[in-house]
Amino acid sequence: MGTGLRGGAPYRECLLNGWVLDGEGKAMHKSLGNAVDPETIIKDHGADILRLWTASVEFNEDVRMSATILTRLVDAYRKLRNTFRYMLGNLAGFDAATDAVPAGEMAELDQWMLLRAEDLLGRCLAWYENFEFHKVYHAVYAFCTVDLSAVYFDVLKDRLYTTAPKSHARRSAQTALYRLLDAFVRLLAPLMSFTAEEVWGHMGHAESVHLAYFPEPAELAFGLDDAARKRTANWDRLVQVRDVVLKHLDTARNEKLIGAPLEARVRLRANGELYTLLEQYAAQLPALFIVSQVSVERAEGDDLGVAVERAAGEKCERCWKYTTDVGGDTSFPTVCLPCAAAVHEIIHG
Numbered sequence: 001m002g003t004g005l006r007g008g009a010p011y012r013e014c015l016l017n018g019w020v021l022d023g024e025g026k027a028m029h030k031s032l033g034n035a036v037d038p039e040t041i042i043k044d045h046g047a048d049i050l051r052l053w054t055a056s057v058e059f060n061e062d063v064r065m066s067a068t069i070l071t072r073l074v075d076a077y078r079k080l081r082n083t084f085r086y087m088l089g090n091l092a093g094f095d096a097a098t099d100a101v102p103a104g105e106m107a108e109l110d111q112w113m114l115l116r117a118e119d120l121l122g123r124c125l126a127w128y129e130n131f132e133f134h135k136v137y138h139a140v141y142a143f144c145t146v147d148l149s150a151v152y153f154d155v156l157k158d159r160l161y162t163t164a165p166k167s168h169a170r171r172s173a174q175t176a177l178y179r180l181l182d183a184f185v186r187l188l189a190p191l192m193s194f195t196a197e198e199v200w201g202h203m204g205h206a207e208s209v210h211l212a213y214f215p216e217p218a219e220l221a222f223g224l225d226d227a228a229r230k231r232t233a234n235w236d237r238l239v240q241v242r243d244v245v246l247k248h249l250d251t252a253r254n255e256k257l258i259g260a261p262l263e264a265r266v267r268l269r270a271n272g273e274l275y276t277l278l279e280q281y282a283a284q285l286p287a288l289f290i291v292s293q294v295s296v297e298r299a300e301g302d303d304l305g306v307a308v309e310r311a312a313g314e315k316c317e318r319c320w321k322y323t324t325d326v327g328g329d330t331s332f333p334t335v336c337l338p339c340a341a342a343v344h345e346i347i348h349g
Helices: 002-006 038-045 047-056 067-089 108-129 133-162 168-187 193-202 226-230 232-254 272-280 282-289 337-348
Strands: 264-270 293-298 305-310
Touching (some): 038 047, 067 193, 108 133, 108 232, 133 282, 168 193, 232 305, 264 282, 282 293
Antiparallel strands (some): 264 305
């Protein structure tokens, strides 16, 4: 009808999809009794699960649908939703207009994560242009699971929970979380329309997220210079070291040498460029590994050496780290000096 009335098709492009098959690869038919009613899926799991399944498959080929597939998607949806929840929860009381830290003054870990997200966002926008929705879904899910949850969010907990609410360290983390949240909620809005709308509302926006534009990659890393981009290689290598250290911490826990990671002191032995890198970032390694203490020693050979032992000092009842300065501030005899300073700032503003 559009062609007859206007002399052209009422759409810009046309996509063809395959058949929907059951879990055994058979085409769904009412006569076989293997058809799945979309209304049933929406009633049991919500409309966003159905949208997410549609986005997760290569629609131009035959695709499968089953209870097992839906269960996996529900788990994936929870991971994405919990990623939003973590960011929203830690942005309580944060006003981007007044509290944000300039990108060039942010902690290097925060800068590194924003640059990784920038790269992901650029790839996702290209996939959207080519209607490769499954690539967007799988890449974002992997990013939320590995880069954010397993690394970044895990490391951030100390800064977010133990530093003073208005401290530069905490504001830097919150600035990064806000940029990530603002970008990802708009990026995923076509795939998780109702969830994205809910998140957008909690961010304080009056209009619908579906009236907002896709984020531009440059928004995430706005204000970062070339030096910050070059430093990403440092953090890529440090995270690789972290993976090695975590394995040794698991072994130490299994051998009952330590209970929690914060009971540990990690001794690193390295040579060459790796030693130089570890020495440069020595002050940040305890936070990255989530241990109480880290020492860096020069060693022969190219292999990284890792030894785990009990941390020295007493346990701070506030941050749970083991330090030798617990009680250094007589006003708070059971906490370490950094925590005492944070408590003073909270009390006196």
